[in-house]
Amino acid sequence: MIETNLFKRRLTKEKVLLKEMLEGLDSLDTMKLRTNFLSNNSKTDWSLNFPIHNCYPTPLCSGNCYACSGPITFKNSIKKSLKLEHTIENHQEYALLKLVDEITRHKLTNLRYSGGGDLSENSASFILAVAARLPNVIFWGFTRKISIAKLLHNSLPNIKAIFSIDSSTTEKTLNEIYANNWKTAWLYTSQDDEIPDDIYITFANHKNGRLDNTLPTLTSECPAIRNHDVKCDSCRHCFNF
Numbered sequence: 001m002i003e004t005n006l007f008k009r010r011l012t013k014e015k016v017l018l019k020e021m022l023e024g025l026d027s028l029d030t031m032k033l034r035t036n037f038l039s040n041n042s043k044t045d046w047s048l049n050f051p052i053h054n055c056y057p058t059p060l061c062s063g064n065c066y067a068c069s070g071p072i073t074f075k076n077s078i079k080k081s082l083k084l085e086h087t088i089e090n091h092q093e094y095a096l097l098k099l100v101d102e103i104t105r106h107k108l109t110n111l112r113y114s115g116g117g118d119l120s121e122n123s124a125s126f127i128l129a130v131a132a133r134l135p136n137v138i139f140w141g142f143t144r145k146i147s148i149a150k151l152l153h154n155s156l157p158n159i160k161a162i163f164s165i166d167s168s169t170t171e172k173t174l175n176e177i178y179a180n181n182w183k184t185a186w187l188y189t190s191q192d193d194e195i196p197d198d199i200y201i202t203f204a205n206h207k208n209g210r211l212d213n214t215l216p217t218l219t220s221e222c223p224a225i226r227n228h229d230v231k232c233d234s235c236r237h238c239f240n241f
């Protein structure tokens with residue numbers, strides 16, 4: 001069954017918080033993200049988490065969105081993603097220097113840019129600018145937006161982008177993906193899914209943070225799905241191409 005309320009629920013919360021934050025402003029600086037830009041999680045280690053209002057979700061994505069349940073939907077996490085976006089849009093040089101500093105301090109060799117949400121064209125350009133400053137760090141992630149895939153794909157050697165699809169992705173989008181030869185990730189929600197042979201990585205669906213155990217393990221599955229000792233930093237499949 002397709003559930004659309006997960007995405008809508010978070011989107012509503014995001015809109016209310018953004019309104020509150022903007023109304024509380026004396027100046028734009030109040031919205032500047034002064035704490036860490038980077039967020040921490042057990043799988044990818046570090047990531048940049050963006051708001052979901054930039055997403056173009058498919059019906060299955062919006063019904064099963066991993067950024068729409070659990071701690072990532074807590075008020076402070078959403079506010080942080082909104083401030084991150086606002087800072088990138090309005091204080092670009094500050095944002096660039098700050099992120100370069102955080103990545104350097106943590107000695108990161110890779111960073112996931114889509115820990116939550118999807119990129120706007122503005123934030124994608126920002127990631128490109130940071131990647132140009134740090135050629136030895138790989139910036140990787142997933143998108144469901146043709147415009148973002150076009151911006152990132154073949155842009156810099158240290159930028160990696162994978163297009164996320166599922167059984168509700170439209171034929172028009174699939175045709176665009178195949179015409180551009182983009183790597184793809186599959187959101188696996190049903191044993192009836194007809195998964196393309198050339199899929200690069202599959203993610204078995206979670207509901208409210210719990211793996212749907214009715215889904216069998218596929219050879220293309222992310223190894224961290226069923227083994228929480230696996231980390232992206234050691235696996236590297238999603239950015240080692």
Ligand code: SF4
Nearest residue numbers: 222224232235237238
């Ligand atoms: S396949 Fe590897 S790199 Fe990709 S998300 Fe899973 S653990 Fe991380």
